[in-house]
Amino acid sequence: MTHNNPPFPSADHDHKHCVSHALKNAEAYCQQQGLRLTKLRHQVLELIWANHQPVGAYELLDQLTHEGRKAAPPTVYRALDFLMENGLVHRISSRNAYVGCSHAGHDHTAQFLICESCGQVAELDNAQIGSVIAKGANQLGFTVAQWTLEISGTCDQCKHRSQDE
């Protein structure tokens, strides 16, 4: 299965829909895998998607609190750990921030395009990149366990926006 959606959502896309879509996927996936997507974890995952761009843990903590839940840092970090272990969320380590995974359930490692102008992140799943990396590493006798690729730059929309000014 491949995703042909433009990786950076258009400005007027139906964001509510994409959030609920991601949540439904996650629910189905956890169901199928016998994972406990508890209320807290569900809530954190929803917040992450709702933010629509990488969110910090303490930002999530604030948002949880505003939603009326008593929460401390471990509350958030434990939920994040669960979500990351199960491929529902990725950490953008160059930003200490977290994003929902667009291909949850697939076996994949993460590749991100991070727009410096709008702050949005798009997740790639480019097989060619993966295979070139594997090849390069294997040539050196290195066995790859996992990897992260974080690409900063400017997305298409922001380029056009800046031309309009």
Added chain:
Amino acid sequence: MTHNNPPFPSADHDHKHCVSHALKNAEAYCQQQGLRLTKLRHQVLELIWANHQPVGAYELLDQLTHEGRKAAPPTVYRALDFLMENGLVHRISSRNAYVGCSHAGHDHTAQFLICESCGQVAELDNAQIGSVIAKGANQLGFTVAQWTLEISGTCDQCKHRSQDE
């Protein structure tokens, strides 16, 4: 110019030599570029290389202190900023740690092989990886400014070591 050194140094390589080599390179580069490689910066760079694997900022701070210098966090972070801005050091963001750059002076972005077993890091400079990434991003209208690739796994030596047991 290309480097054909094995990226993970052999166990018995002359480490003192590789440190002094890196320092000489850095000195020459700064000279040539009119950059001020002050005593502090030189000292920090030397410590980074001497550690022989990624080092945390506070670890460097300790080491500086043990060498008799009065230092506080900003001391180290400012030196690191200088060294990173000028391509003499890279930050491994998945580890909050810093390593000397093996190709200082070249225009390149960083690709790291991080051995989970011995903790050592090798820096790649694989043009093919770079071009595949650029192509993948450009196809999506994304303009790449810079990127980091951090690959975790097991290096050749550690694989063999574990077979011997």
Added chain:
DNA sequence: CGCATTATGTTACAATATAACATTACAGTA
């Protein structure tokens, strides 16, 4: 030298993440 600029010292604090132990909820079973 005298001045402007850059680098470093110093203090305080912000931001991110974890340890350790107490309590609660949950799933399976007698």
Added chain:
DNA sequence: TACTGTAATGTTATATTGTAACATAATGCG
């Protein structure tokens, strides 16, 4: 249903990583 072991969450305290802001010292240059 009540019992029990496990997993999840609550709670407090603290570790780790990184910056802000302002003072002082060193450096390069006219």
